Amino acid sequence: MSLGCYQTVLFPTEGKSDFSSWNPLKNSQLKGNKISGVKFSNFQVSQRRKCIPMKLKSLLSVDSAVEIEGKEGVNTGSKYDAIVIGSGIGGLVAATQLAVKGAKVLVLEKYVIPGGSSGYYQRDGYTFDVGSSVMFGFSDKGNLNLITQALAAVGREMEVIPDPTTVHFHLPNNLSVQVHREYSEFINELTSKFPHEKEGILKFYGECWKIFNALNSLQLKSLEEPIYLFGQFFQKPLECLTLAYYLPQNAGDIARKYVKDPDLLSFIDAECFIVSTVNALRTPMINAGMVLCDRHFGGINYPVGGVGGIAKSLAEGLIDQGSEILYKANVTNIIIDRGKAVGVKISDGREFFAQTIISNATRWDTFGKLLKAENLPKEEENFQKVYVKAPSFLSIHMGVKADVLPPDTDCHHFVLEDDWTRLEEPYGSIFLSIPTVLDSSLAPKGRHILHIFTTSPLEDWEGLPPKDYEAKKELIADEIIGRLEKKLFPGLKSSIVFKEVGTPKTHRRYLARDMGTYGPMPRQIPKGLLGMPFNTTGISGLYCVGDSCFPGQGVIAVAFSGVMCAHRVAADIGLEKKSPILDAALLGLLGWLRTLA
Numbered sequence: 175m176s177l178g179c180y181q182t183v184l185f186p187t188e189g190k191s192d193f194s195s196w197n198p199l200k201n202s203q204l205k206g207n208k209i210s211g212v213k214f215s216n217f218q219v220s221q222r223r224k225c226i227p228m229k230l231k232s233l234l235s236v237d238s239a240v241e242i243e244g245k246e247g248v249n250t251g252s253k254y255d256a257i258v259i260g261s262g263i264g265g266l267v268a269a270t271q272l273a274v275k276g277a278k279v280l281v282l283e284k285y286v287i288p289g290g291s292s293g294y295y296q297r298d299g300y301t302f303d304v305g306s307s308v309m310f311g312f313s314d315k316g317n318l319n320l321i322t323q324a325l326a327a328v329g330r331e332m333e334v335i336p337d338p339t340t341v342h343f344h345l346p347n348n349l350s351v352q353v354h355r356e357y358s359e360f361i362n363e364l365t366s367k368f369p370h371e372k373e374g375i376l377k378f379y380g381e382c383w384k385i386f387n388a389l390n391s392l393q394l395k396s397l398e399e400p401i402y403l404f405g406q407f408f409q410k411p412l413e414c415l416t417l418a419y420y421l422p423q424n425a426g427d428i429a430r431k432y433v434k435d436p437d438l439l440s441f442i443d444a445e446c447f448i449v450s451t452v453n454a455l456r457t458p459m460i461n462a463g464m465v466l467c468d469r470h471f472g473g474i475n476y477p478v479g480g481v482g483g484i485a486k487s488l489a490e491g492l493i494d495q496g497s498e499i500l501y502k503a504n505v506t507n508i509i510i511d512r513g514k515a516v517g518v519k520i521s522d523g524r525e526f527f528a529q530t531i532i533s534n535a536t537r538w539d540t541f542g543k544l545l546k547a548e549n550l551p552k553e554e555e556n557f558q559k560v561y562v563k564a565p566s567f568l569s570i571h572m573g574v575k576a577d578v579l580p581p582d583t584d585c586h587h588f589v590l591e592d593d594w595t596r597l598e599e600p601y602g603s604i605f606l607s608i609p610t611v612l613d614s615s616l617a618p619k620g621r622h623i624l625h626i627f628t629t630s631p632l633e634d635w636e637g638l639p640p641k642d643y644e645a646k647k648e649l650i651a652d653e654i655i656g657r658l659e660k661k662l663f664p665g666l667k668s669s670i671v672f673k674e675v676g677t678p679k680t681h682r683r684y685l686a687r688d689m690g691t692y693g694p695m696p697r698q699i700p701k702g703l704l705g706m707p708f709n710t711t712g713i714s715g716l717y718c719v720g721d722s723c724f725p726g727q728g729v730i731a732v733a734f735s736g737v738m739c740a741h742r743v744a745a746d747i748g749l750e751k752k753s754p755i756l757d758a759a760l761l762g763l764l765g766w767l768r769t770l771a
């Protein structure tokens with residue numbers, strides 16, 4: 175089965191390459207501005223693979239993007255309906271949703287391929303996901319399969335491989351829990367470890383299902399658009415009231431209503447930490463409900479060929495709709511005219527203008543770098559009071575000899591060996607994904623990919639001379655790998671055939687995220703999702719999309735923020751119904767509610 179084409183893209187790690195001299199296409203088959211040849215992989219169907227009937231239409235060739243780079247196709251003087259700064263999944267979903275509503279959109283991306291933290295890179299026959307490989311919202315059922323829906327909106331489908339186990343936890347006191355795809359199997363496994371808490375387990379996860387079912391019954395659009403929101407309240411009053419009830423609540427408080435065992439509460443903390451980088455007491459209950467159930471409802475599904483295919487397909491679909499993407503376009507300023515955002519300037523001096531500007535950069539980057547920090551709107555001040563930047567990550571991408579993994583090894587692991595208090599500490603918890611367990615085509619024959627990551631603050635890596643920086647990378651990576659060798663895979667170190675380490679500086683540089691942050695996290699105990707801003711900002715014509723918008727971190731979460739953003743922008747530029755009076759009332763109400771957080 176042919177897979178489509180891959181361009182070899184390098185994702186150099188800090189200290190190895192200089193960005194200005196970096197030629198990302200040097201290993202590809204590019205000639206001039208065109209891809210002249212592509213690499214097709216033949217698939218070995220993994221035994222665990224059971225494809226959901228979605229056919230892979232294409233993984234994008236980047237021809238169109240490269241042509242745009244040749245300046246054809248982009249009308250720098252003309253007005254677009256929207257300019258999107260950044261092509262992370264949030265930005266791409268906003269852009270494609272707007273394009274299918276009839277808007278003319280220009281996406282400006284600093285890097286050479288789309289996707290941001292959902293991008294990919296290739297080395298020595300391996301295709302590595304830059305970030306996580308745990309894909310929620312990628313099934314063929316319900317209303318919450320937002321990744322599937324975003325692709326379908328622009329006529330794209332991807333073949334996916336169902337993951338039988340979302341994650342295998344390896345926790346203190348030798349607690350090992352596999353989160354099976356089948357809900358009943360997961361509950362059986364958890365209650366077998368905590369038989370005295372069976373009722374509490376059923377009640378806590380039962381509340382998660384109440385939220386999930388309410389969410390899954392709604393048509394998801396902008397919660398900042400009153401005609402839609404009131405319409406949903408009218409059509410589904412119970413479901414909307416359920417969501418309104420849980421909106422200001424956190425998962426940890428609800429867990430404590432039913433569960434007393436401290437190890438079980440710590441397990442629920444670990445469940446939440448994976449999706450919010452904070453413990454359950456600080457994780458909004460709506461987000462917990464969403465992810466702790468979607469993994470059983472639609473299941474976790476891995477895209478054949480790697481996560482990078484999602485962004486590539488969206489970018490291709492966007493261009494099909496008559497909109498445009500310009501790569502290596504580093505936006506340095508948002509242009510404001512009489513208080514309204516009207517355009518952007520990129521680092522080579524070119525300016526582009528549009529009716530609306532949508533920033534997929536983080537709010538810290540948008541309001542700290544692309545706009546002058548002294549003009550920080552009140553709303554943003556409030557956001558920065560309630561949310562801080564989550565730490566960045568140290569990531570290790572490795573190729574290993576396949577025989578080091580025992581048969582039936584799960585794809586995703588979370589490791590915290592001895593001490594629950596280290597859960598949120600830097601280098602405390604280890605995330606491990608082995609996507610080749612599901613899709614063997616991502617690595618050369620007889621090899622597996624191990625993608626290991628752990629939280630790490632940027633401060634740990636600043637100010638080091640290059641030699642010390644390299645030595646520190648080796649030292650910390652060696653320690654993390656050693657822990658995995660001891661806990662999971664004896665002989666791991668000697669099985670390594672490829673290894674590349676990325677630090678928070680790498681994340682900052684190549685994902686253009688302030689401090690290399692993973693996303694926003696609440697400064698203290700939040701009021702659930704109440705304080706999380708939506709897409710409009712204090713500046714007319716300027717919108718934000720991505721993980722510093724409601725509902726926060728996560729690929730599916732930023733996809734939802736993209737859907738919401740496109741709807742709100744479409745209403746504001748006349749492509750969807752709008753009521754100025756109701757708008758003013760709802761936006762005022764939402765602004766006031768956020769001040770309560």
Ligand SMILES: NC(=O)c1ccc[n+]([C@@H]2O[C@H](COP(=O)([O-])OP(=O)(O)OC[C@H]3O[C@@H](n4cnc5c(N)ncnc54)[C@H](O)[C@@H]3O)[C@@H](O)[C@H]2O)c1
Pocket residue numbers: 259260261262263264265282283284285288289290291292304305306503504505506534535536539567684685686687692693719720721722726727728729732
């Ligand atoms: N790190 C991980 O492990 C990982 C992996 C996959 C997904 N995720 C999830 O994805 C979420 C982030 O998605 P997202 O859509 O918000 O953003 P993103 O950070 O993935 O993408 C933002 C994009 O904007 C571009 N950009 C930023 N500033 C720019 C500028 N000034 N000019 C031009 N381009 C610019 C970046 O290059 C990047 O491509 C995270 O919350 C995380 O949960 C994380």
Ligand SMILES: CC(C)=CCC/C(C)=C/C=C/C(C)=C/C=C/C(C)=C/C=C/C=C(C)/C=C/C=C(C)/C=C/C=C(\C)CCC=C(C)C
Pocket residue numbers: 306307308310341389392394397406414415417418421448449450460461462464465586587588605606607725726727728729730731734767
């Ligand atoms: C006032 C008002 C407006 C109100 C009204 C009421 C209502 C109606 C409401 C509504 C609401 C809604 C609709 C909401 C929604 C929500 C959602 C959709 C959410 C979502 C979420 C999601 C999330 C959070 C996700 C996340 C995820 C993540 C982060 C992931 C990650 C992963 C990783 C890191 C990986 C791991 C790995 C290993 C283990 C290896």
